[in-house]
C-alpha cells in the first residue's frame with residue numbers, strides 16, 4: 001500500500017482558550033478525492049490552514065507526500081495547489097488576465113494559461129471581466145489558479161459552497177476529471193454531504209475537533225445499511241422480543257406494542273414476519289426505514305457531548 005499523501009498525527013489547535021482540533025489523525029490516500037465533512041464551525045478551514053502551514057499546530061504533526069511539513073515546507077508547497085474559501089480575484093480584470101498575473105509570479109510558460117482554461121472550461125469567457133462571472137465561474141477560475149503550477153495535490157475549501165444545482169454538477173464533473181484524467185489527489189471540505197457524496201472516494205467526518213469517521217464512501221454506505229430498521233407492531237411484546245432475540249436479531253427499542261429491529265436489507269421483513277407468526281405472535285404492522293447517508297452523517301455530528309477518541313484510519317470511530 002502506498003503512503004498517504006496527507007497524514008496528520010494528533011494534530012491539535014486552539015484559538016486562545018477555544019479548543020478547535022483535539023488530536024486529529026487524517027489519512028488521505030494518493031489518488032483519492034477525499035471529502036472532509038463537518039458542520040459549520042467544526043474546524044475544517046482551520047485544518048486546511050494547518051495543512052498549508054498558514055497556522056502553526058499547538059501539538060501534533062503534518063506530513064505531506066510522506067515528508068514532515070516543518071522540515072520540507074518549500075518543496076512540499078511546490079507540489080500543492082489550494083483554494084481557501086472564495087478565491088481572491090481581481091474583479092476588474094478578465095479571467096485570463098487574473099491567470100496571467102499569477103503565471104508571471106510563478107514564472108511559468110505562457111501556454112499553461114490556455115491549458116488550465118480548457119481544463120476548467122472557461123475558454124469562452126476568458127476575456128470577460130471577472131465581475132461579470134457567476135459564482136460557479138469564479139470557483140472554476142479559482143481552481144484554474146490552483147492548477148497553474150500543475151500540482152499533484154489540490155486542497156479546496158468548500159468548492160461547492162453557494163453553488164446552484166447545475167454549478168454543483170459542473171464542479172463534480174470537473175473534480176472527477178481532474179482526479180481521473182489528470183491524476184490529481186483532491187482534498188476538499190464541505191458542510192453538506194449531499195453536495196459531495198457523488199464526487200468523493202473517501203470521507204472524513206469532523207465534529208467538535210474530533211474525527212468521527214474516516215474511510216471509503218462505501219464503508220459509510222455500509223454503515224447506513226446496517227443502520228436500517230424494521231418497525232413491527234405486535235400483540236405480545238414479551239413473546240416477540242424473546243423470539244427475535246433467540247434468532248439473533250438486534251432490538252433497538254421496544255415500547256407499547258412496537259419493536260424496532262436492526263436489519264441489513266428490506267427482504268428480511270418477510271422472514272421476521274414468518275418467525276413471529278409461527279411463534280404465536282400476531283403482527284399487525286411492519287414497516288421498513290432505511291437510513292440515508294445524510295442521516296448517518298447527522299447522527300455522527302449531532303449536538304451531543306462525546307469522549308475524545310484517537311482516530312483509526314479507515315474505520316468507524318465511536319462517538
Ligand SMILES: Nc1ncnc2c1ncn2[C@@H]1O[C@H](COP(=O)(O)OP(=O)(O)OP(=O)(O)O)[C@@H](O)[C@H]1O
Pocket residue numbers: 015018020038039040041042043044045046047191
Ligand atoms: N481567527 C480566529 N480567531 C478565533 N476563533 C476563530 C478564528 N477563526 C475561526 N475561529 C473559530 O474556530 C472554529 C472553527 O472555525 P473553522 O473556520 O475552522 O470551521 P469550519 O469547519 O471551516 O466552518 P465553516 O464551514 O463555517 O467555514 C469556529 O468556532 C470559529 O468561530
